Amino acid sequence: MASFSTTTTLDEPQVSRGKAGGAPPTFDGGDGGRPGRGLPDYPTRLRRARLGLLVALTPVLMLFVSFTSAYVVRQGLPTLDPRTNQLVRDWIPVKLPTLLFVNTIVLLVSSIGMELARRQTKLAAVAATVKPATEAPISAEGKTPWLAMTIALGLLFLFGQWMAWKQLAASGFYVATTPSSSFVYLLTGAHAVHLMGGVLALLVAGLFALLHRSITTRSIVVDVTGWYWHFMAGLWVYIFALLELAK
Amino acid sequence: MGADLWIISIAIFCLGALMGALNFITTTLDMRAKGMTLMRMPLTCWAWFVTAILGLLAFGVLLSAGILLLMDRNLGTSFFVPLGTVNGVLTGHKGGSPLLWQHLFWFFGHPEVYIAILPAMGLCSQLLSVFSRKPIFGYKAMVYAILAIGFLGFMVWGHHMFMSGMSPYSAFAFSIMTMGIGVPSAIKTFNWLGTLWRGKIRFSSPMLFAIGFVSLFVVGGISGPFLAQPVLDIYLHETYFVIAHFHLIMGVASIFGIFAATYYWFPKMFGRMMNEPLAKTHFWLTFIGAYAIFMPMHYYGMAGGLRRYSQGTEVGWINQLWPIQRFISIAAFVTIAAQFIFVFNLFWSMKKGKKAVDNPWEATTLEWTTATPPPHDNFGGLTPVVYNGPYEYSVPGAPRDYVMQTDAPVTARH
Numbered sequence: 126m127a128s129f130s131t132t133t134t135l136d137e138p139q140v141s142r143g144k145a146g147g148a149p150p151t152f153d154g155g156d157g158g159r160p161g162r163g164l165p166d167y168p169t170r171l172r173r174a175r176l177g178l179l180v181a182l183t184p185v186l187m188l189f190v191s192f193t194s195a196y197v198v199r200q201g202l203p204t205l206d207p208r209t210n211q212l213v214r215d216w217i218p219v220k221l222p223t224l225l226f227v228n229t230i231v232l233l234v235s236s237i238g239m240e241l242a243r244r245q246t247k248l249a250a251v252a253a254t255v256k257p258a259t260e261a262p263i264s265a266e267g268k269t270p271w272l273a274m275t276i277a278l279g280l281l282f283l284f285g286q287w288m289a290w291k292q293l294a295a296s297g298f299y300v301a302t303t304p305s306s307s308f309v310y311l312l313t314g315a316h317a318v319h320l321m322g323g324v325l326a327l328l329v330a331g332l333f334a335l336l337h338r339s340i341t342t343r344s345i346v347v348d349v350t351g352w353y354w355h356f357m358a359g360l361w362v363y364i365f366a367l368l369e370l371a372k
Numbered sequence: 373m374g375a376d377l378w379i380i381s382i383a384i385f386c387l388g389a390l391m392g393a394l395n396f397i398t399t400t401l402d403m404r405a406k407g408m409t410l411m412r413m414p415l416t417c418w419a420w421f422v423t424a425i426l427g428l429l430a431f432g433v434l435l436s437a438g439i440l441l442l443m444d445r446n447l448g449t450s451f452f453v454p455l456g457t458v459n460g461v462l463t464g465h466k467g468g469s470p471l472l473w474q475h476l477f478w479f480f481g482h483p484e485v486y487i488a489i490l491p492a493m494g495l496c497s498q499l500l501s502v503f504s505r506k507p508i509f510g511y512k513a514m515v516y517a518i519l520a521i522g523f524l525g526f527m528v529w530g531h532h533m534f535m536s537g538m539s540p541y542s543a544f545a546f547s548i549m550t551m552g553i554g555v556p557s558a559i560k561t562f563n564w565l566g567t568l569w570r571g572k573i574r575f576s577s578p579m580l581f582a583i584g585f586v587s588l589f590v591v592g593g594i595s596g597p598f599l600a601q602p603v604l605d606i607y608l609h610e611t612y613f614v615i616a617h618f619h620l621i622m623g624v625a626s627i628f629g630i631f632a633a634t635y636y637w638f639p640k641m642f643g644r645m646m647n648e649p650l651a652k653t654h655f656w657l658t659f660i661g662a663y664a665i666f667m668p669m670h671y672y673g674m675a676g677g678l679r680r681y682s683q684g685t686e687v688g689w690i691n692q693l694w695p696i697q698r699f700i701s702i703a704a705f706v707t708i709a710a711q712f713i714f715v716f717n718l719f720w721s722m723k724k725g726k727k728a729v730d731n732p733w734e735a736t737t738l739e740w741t742t743a744t745p746p747p748h749d750n751f752g753g754l755t756p757v758v759y760n761g762p763y764e765y766s767v768p769g770a771p772r773d774y775v776m777q778t779d780a781p782v783t784a785r786h
């Protein structure tokens with residue numbers, strides 16, 4: 126401020142290149158603690174991955190919001206039958222299989238397992254970043270009981286949903302029977318596809334553990350999948366409530 | 373089968389657009405260069421950021437509509453398809469609602485037009501400032517206007533459905549909201565004019581296309597408030613007036629944005645300048661051609677010329693409008709032919725164009741600080757530091773008439 130020089134620059138040295146471009150003051154790795162040209166540090170990577178997940182969940186939410194609005198509109202509309210010239214309702218309420226209750230409990234329990242797995246790997250990752258010199262013992266790294274439990278329960282849930290579809294079909298409700306049954310298959314199916322993505326991500330994380338990949342990378346995968354998993358559990362409760370309460 | 377493949381490809385497009393939006397949003401929020409605050413971002417980046425948000429919210433809805441449509445076509449469901457016959461045979465569907473399809477489609481469709489034009493708005497703002505050698509007029513107002521357009525864009529889809537028999541009360545609400553978009557659009561337009569006002573304008577080809585964009589945006593946009601009124605829309609909806617409005621503002625204006633951007637960033641991409649006389653010929657032919665095509669369409673539409681018909685020769689009043697159609701067709705052929713000048717210029721300049729310096733337009737933003745063409749990783753593994761806003765032109769006391777975003781501040785100025 127008090128300087129009279131007009132040429133003093135702050136902070137960064139200027140390196141001239143050519144006459145046109147001006148000087149780009151550059152520096153090495155100031156991008157929020159990026160060490161050199163390698164990967165950013167663990168908290169930065171975790172923050173970015175979580176932000177990415179948050180953004181990625183938005184269209185998933187929009188997809189189901191859109192399905193919900195279609196559900197409400199389709200349910201509310203009587204339609205004209207041009208053969209009889211009468212307004213008719215073709216919405217037949219579906220009797221949902223009780224198996225769906227069991228599946229709900231399975232998924233909620235898996236969500237608890239997921240949370241335990243997420244916290245466990247995160248603790249291990251933080252421990253590894255605090256003292257990177259002392260490698261965490263291999264035995265502790267290789268064991269991922271909660272992760273295995275979550276994957277198993279996730280697969281059990283998907284199998285349960287498949288069985289519920291079979292029960293629905295056995296009771297005479299196929300995809301095209303009535304719009305309500307169309308929506309039951311649509312919503313459960315769309316949710317199952319999304320959950321399969323979560324299972325796949327957990328399998329990748331499990332593979333990382335088997336291959337002894339760095340705990341930080343694995344922890345980020347598990348952390349992000351964990352939040353995704355909770356979202357899927359909440360989404361399922363919502364779908365189930367919609368199908369059960371707005372028959 | 374063909375239609376199914378088409379729907380599936382649209383669904384894949386949705387997924388791709390969502391991935392792209394995810395990339396843009398996270399990069400903008402968390403990976404900006406040091407010192408690059410949100411309010412120091414070039415308007416190009418702001419526009420892409422808001423565009424990505426719109427895409428993130430809109431494409432999921434189109435995807436859902438596509439899934440329902442595929443189920444209707446292949447699994448026998450009746451979400452959209454009502455009871456009816458095709459070629460005299462009952463379809464087997466019953467009770468579906470085509471209106472539901474329209475709602476889902478247009479909930480995506482209206483934001484989509486802003487997805488097409490917001491990037492052009494952003495980069496033309498940038499170019500008007502660079503080639504007027506003046507700061508953009510009302511930077512903050514521009515940012516808020518982009519945000520307002522994006523926000524309002526989600527509440528107006530019903531203006532595509534005034535003809536669907538919707539309640540006049542909802543039509544009124546959609547109408548008011550739609551005309552409300554005129555406010556941020558006008559803010560942007562006046563700020564563009566304010567940027568040009570008393571600028572030291574350099575009429576290079578990117579600038580010509582940017583000015584052309586403003587012109588087309590105003591002319592195409594002004595018919596928007598006409599169509600936004602249900603009373604007028606009921607008359608105009610089925611006519612060429614809609615085609616004229618839509619293609620001027622969303623089609624040609626956005627394409628002018630693409631041209632402006634190509635001429636502007638070509639030197640950075642390929643290290644050579646595009647041929648300027650060819651570019652100017654391309655501009656004038658396209659600019660005059662676009663008006664020659666679409667201005668008569670307004671008249672043709674108001675006179676009752678119908679769209680969506682392949683042939684109108686049996687209709688008396690359309691027959692009388694035949695010369696207009698012929699004029700439009702000739703103008704269209706000439707304009708299309710002029711695009712080959714651009715294609716030729718593009719490929720010829722890659723090989724034979726004049727060598728470009730690092731910052732040929734004397735612009736301030738980051739891309740012009742790196743070598744031309746840029747090294748691997750754009751900045752060669754180094755991250756630039758930003759000290760200034762993106763539109764520091766004609767700065768009093770500065771050694772040049774512009775200050776790069778990366779120029780460190782001088783402690784005292786004359």
Ligand SMILES: [Cu+2]
Binds near residue numbers: 481485531
């Ligand atoms: Cu619209």
